[in-house]
Amino acid sequence: MELWIPVTIAAAFLQNLRSMLQKSLKGRLSTWGATATRFIYAAPFAVLLFTGIAADRGGVPAAPAEFFLYGMAGGLAQILATALLISLFSRTNFAVATAFTRTEPLQTAVFGFVLLGEHVSAGAVAGILVSLVGVILISVPGLNVRSLRQMNVSVWRGVVSGGLFGLSAIAYRSASLSLPGEDVLLRSSATLAFVTVFQAVAMLAWLTVKERGEATRVLVAWKVAIWVGIAGVLGSFGWFTAFTLERAAYVRALGQVEVIFTLMAAILFFRERLNLREIAGAVLIAAGVVGLLVLR
Structure with a gap:
């Protein structure tokens, strides 16, 4: 088994x-504030992880200018994608809003081809589409007139959000590949x-600018x-x-298994039951x- 496959599955589990x-x-x-915790509390551990790997590998790679440009572009794209997703929650429910961001693997494949010249096979595209149908079955609460109206209102914001998540994936891959050397762990951690x-x-x-006092509340919630x-x-x-x-499109497509982990969590921890539509979507x-x- 190629290394990127278990690594991606583990990443999807940890993300869930x-x-x-x-x-x-x-x-x-x-x-x-809840969104910010993922970055604020992750940053010190990310620096420690990189410091440890760099010390073990005997030094820090000399980063070219494009590394920083790709890194900042990816970081901003991910933040903007999150902002769009949050704005969707006031227009529709969480499941419907999230469903459209799951177009990310398809958009990542397109961006990867346009920006990096990376090709995706027809079989892979078919697999991505089948998974996308499964995500929609699980996420959209019944394909009735009301849910379709919600989809029409939310679709473009969700698609743009998914596109920005896709762009961030391409930017992160570009940043990592721009670093010299062949050490995957050193480039990834940097x-x-x-x-x-x-x-x-x-x-x-x-x-600090938009929500006075929230940064303090984030720090107080450290436990x-x-x-x-x-x-x-x-x-x-x-x-x-x-x-x-591996190509970002393949990684993000395999990452759809996070939805299955979410369903497992709903069953094991929240004692929820799955209906036939959700089971079909998982399959x-x-x-x-x-x-x-x-x-x-």
Whole structure:
């Protein structure tokens, strides 16, 4: 098995765990405050991880100017994508809003081809589409007239949000590949450290200007938020490593297994029951992922 496959699955699992921890903070923090914890508390761990790997590898890679440009572009794109997703929550429910951001793998494939010249096979595209249908089955609460109207209102914001997430993936891959040398862990951890610190500073500045006192509340919530940071940095390190090893479109497509982890969490921790539509969606996601890995 190629290394990027288990790394991506682990990253998706850790991302789901981080989301569960962030959900527990929502009552104490604003939406932006809970979002900021993933960056603010992850930054110190990202720096420590990079420092340890760099010391073990005997030095820090000399970063070209494009590394910083790609890193900042990816960091900003991810923040803007999150902002758009948050704005959708006031227009429709969480599941419908999230469904449209899951067009990200398809858009990532397009951006990867346009910006990096990376081709995606027809079989991989088919797998991505099958997984996308599965995500929509799980996320959209019944394909009735009302839900379709909600989709029409929300679709463009969701698609743009997914596109920005896709652009951030391409930017992170470009930043990591711009570093000299062949050491995957060193390049991945360097990219992660720079991007996470940049995002933490940006989010602290945003909270200071837009939500007075929220930055202090984020710091007071450290007992839970620190675990958000640990899960976040480990998950992000997995994503960045996978981006360095394989095309971002394939990584993001395989990352759709996060939806299955979410369903498992709903069953095991929240004692929720799945309906036939959700089961069918999970089967399609799994089938699409298998198709992606076999036909790519």
